[in-house]
Amino acid sequence: MNWSVCNSDSKPGEEIAVCSVYPANLILKLMIKKNGISSSIADPLSNAVEPDRTPVIFPCLPSGTRILSLVFLYLTLTVVFTAPWVLLLLHAQSLDIGRGFVIHTQMWAPALAAFTCCAVFRIPVKFLGFRWPGMRAIGWGYFLPIAYATTAYLFLWSTELAPSDFAGFLRASQKSLHLGTGAGLLNAVLIMTFGVLQSSVSATGEEIGWRGFLVPVLAQRFNFTGIALASGLIWALWHFPLIVFGNYSSSASKWVALLCFTVMIIATGAMAAWLRLKTGSVWPAAMLHACHNAVIQWLFDSMTVETGRAAWFSGEFGIALAVVSVLFAIPFWRDGMSLFRSRK
Secondary structure (H helix, E strand, O other): OOOOOOOOOOOOEEEEEEOOOOOOEOOOOOOOOOOOOOHHOOOOOOOOOOHOOEEEEEEEEOOOOOOOHHHOOOOOOHHHHHHHHHHHHHHHHOOHHHHHHHHHHHHOOOHHHHHHHHHHHHOOOHHHOOOOOOOOHHHHHHHHHHHHHHHHHOOOOOOOOEEEEEEHHHHHHHHHHOOOOOOOHHHHHHHHHHHHHHHHHHHHHHHHHHHHHHHHHHHHOOHHHHHHEEEEEHHHHHHHHHHHHOOOOOOOOOHHHHHHHEEEEEEHHHHHHHHHHHHHHHHHHHHHHHHHHHHHHHHHHHOOOOOOOHOOOOOOOOOHHHHHHHHHHHHHHHHHHHHHHOOO
């Protein structure tokens, strides 16, 4: 079924807010945004303790837009813009070439594809969700990956499925910072602050494409389950060349790495999609992505043994994070489904 998110008076790129409170009152508010942000949704997560009372924001596409053609063009352009950088990374068999600028440039391919599609289909850039959602929404994006990553790694360390290596992290911190006492704590604080900020530069490029563009486009046709599965699987497949043929992986078997990574990506993508639709903004999803990369890759992985059997359980390619991220995603999936039921 084609879910129409715009009424006959709305213009492309404008948004409507739909709130599912009770079945007898499915549509709480129809609001067309022209300039600025209405105070009624200035902070869409201000009622976070009552998620069903929070409006979900569905951006509008121009009338007559062919969704299938738009998605096909977007995916084609994403592949075209990604391919040169992937080939260069595979040739070098290193993600660090060019001081990391190559991989970070590749991460902006989805955004470039989204901007191009907006130009071709005459979709206003504000469709991508650049409005500021408020600090509470940004806080959700920041603390969610900290929560599920901490849960997964505490489980790994306590069970010794992947033993902790705090001494190794401390030595690396002391060497990097040229400090003794307090080097580990300072390094962790830097990762959690400036590290997240640095990570956001590249993560935003992906999120403009995946959540800023693809998620609201898919929302024209699918319910939340379809959006989460389709966008998450596409996001996972985009990483596959570097996992299968490059060194973006772990020492575990490739099939384990691919399976666990795909499950984790779909789960975290569902949370990011929920943030995008719930707030009408791409920034909380960008924060989630940035914090995920910084906290897991630079902090927790550095504190954990990831060789031998431990590689099957730890990191982005391990079982623990895949399972925990799914558990964390379930409440967001359930709330996302309720939001779409309000559109029936």
